Amino acid sequence: MDDLIRSHRRWLKDSIRKKVDWGATGQSRGLPPPPVQKPVPPDARTVALPEPDRFDPVCTAGLLRVLRSRRSIRRYADTPLSLQELAFLLWSTQGITERYGDEATFRPVPSAGARHAFETYLFCRRVETLEEGIYRYLPLSHSLLFEFRERGLADRISEACLGQRFVGKGAVTFFWSVIPYRMEWRYGPAAHRVLPMDAGHVCQNLYLSAGAIGAGVCAVAAYDQEALDALLRLDGEEEFVIYLAPVGKLAADAIGNTGPPEP
Ligand SMILES: Cc1cc2nc3c(=O)[nH]c(=O)nc-3n(C[C@H](O)[C@H](O)[C@H](O)COP(=O)(O)O)c2cc1C
Numbered sequence: 001m002d003d004l005i006r007s008h009r010r011w012l013k014d015s016i017r018k019k020v021d022w023g024a025t026g027q028s029r030g031l032p033p034p035p036v037q038k039p040v041p042p043d044a045r046t047v048a049l050p051e052p053d054r055f056d057p058v059c060t061a062g063l064l065r066v067l068r069s070r071r072s073i074r075r076y077a078d079t080p081l082s083l084q085e086l087a088f089l090l091w092s093t094q095g096i097t098e099r100y101g102d103e104a105t106f107r108p109v110p111s112a113g114a115r116h117a118f119e120t121y122l123f124c125r126r127v128e129t130l131e132e133g134i135y136r137y138l139p140l141s142h143s144l145l146f147e148f149r150e151r152g153l154a155d156r157i158s159e160a161c162l163g164q165r166f167v168g169k170g171a172v173t174f175f176w177s178v179i180p181y182r183m184e185w186r187y188g189p190a191a192h193r194v195l196p197m198d199a200g201h202v203c204q205n206l207y208l209s210a211g212a213i214g215a216g217v218c219a220v221a222a223y224d225q226e227a228l229d230a231l232l233r234l235d236g237e238e239e240f241v242i243y244l245a246p247v248g249k250l251a252a253d254a255i256g257n258t259g260p261p262e263p
Contacts, residue, residue: 016190026185033103034182037140038119038239045146046138047130049087052095058085059212066211073216074166076248080126081171085213087142089247092209093174093202094120096139105139109201112194117182118202119239121232123153126171126248134232148233160227161244167220170246176202177234178242199243210247220244 022028040046081089091108094116098106104114111117120137122144124130133149150156154168161167176199183191183198203219210217221243228244229236 020188025188047144050084055088061212072218074218075251077251079249090137093205111198113186115183118176121175123173161223170248173246175244179239
């Protein structure tokens, strides 16, 4: 068997836990826990989001219907998302339901050790009342931070996703970056096995909550790492993209038109 395949298979196993020097992790050395959210620049432009008590009217489909019909959707209607709908998608994927001091948070998705090592960036293209551009979700205040706007973002995003045209075409594209130290602080080298599991939970919640508001999603894991990190202005080492997903209202012909599997 190819050595590369063999070494990557090992990475799937929790045998790594036996090799961790548990006295060397940041937590066991008494280092402070890393912040649960990236800092907000003092001159930041932020947008407050509708709170969870306003989500009921937008969630029109029950869980059973959503589960039965869930598919990856790669074609979207031109209809924009409302700010309420976007707020619901953000809250259901990374919102905070309970805080444990400044150290940890609990959210609608589980996370190994409640470390929640992701940040959420959005390319908002068709969201009512929002200017097109790149935003970052601030779960602590349930608000959006406007990051930047540039010409041709939709095309550049789809190029960075190896030419997958539908990626830049959603009303919103979710990008999840990982800040590995948030997980390494507790689990050292065992962090890297659980991070993709955590990412899966987040994206699955996006599929389910999008289904509840009549929108479609397609998970995307195939992209040019360096190009996408550069596009989102991430350093590529302490923070980098791990997963992404465009979302949009269902086009009339979306059913049975879900497109080919990933490249
Ligand atoms: C981890 C993961 C990565 C994926 N990456 C891509 C991708 O890069 N491009 C794409 O078009 N679909 C991608 N998909 C969607 C799959 O192709 C899709 O889930 C699969 O064809 C099954 O279809 P369904 O989701 O409608 O059941 C990905 C799905 C997962 C779970």
